Amino acid sequence: MSKLKLGTILDDKPVKIAVELPAAVHRNLLAYAEAIARESGQPAPDPAKLIAPMIQRFMATDKGFSKVKRAATN
Template structure:
């Protein structure tokens, strides 16, 4: 079983996002959504729903970002 970094996607209010992705990134996002659905047993639906949790996870685990953010606080 694959251990993905992204956990369950919360069933939240719909959101609108407008972004252009390279075709290769979109293909990988679709595959990630398929694997995520297999791992969790819950279909993701639109792969774009993964973008926000992925960005949140990325920022939460980026040590340089956390350090820079702490240094900005008064």
């Protein structure tokens, strides 16, 4: 089985943002939540709770964004 990029979803104080997602993205979030459930042996997380960690992971691994962010703090 392949290793997922996201693991356990931690609870954190959220900031509420409303977004519209394409149906295909929502279906993929549902599938990803099910994959997490299969790997962890726990119930599937709410797909909406996957969005923030996915965006966080994307930004953390985006080299271009890291350069821009570093330049802004200098």
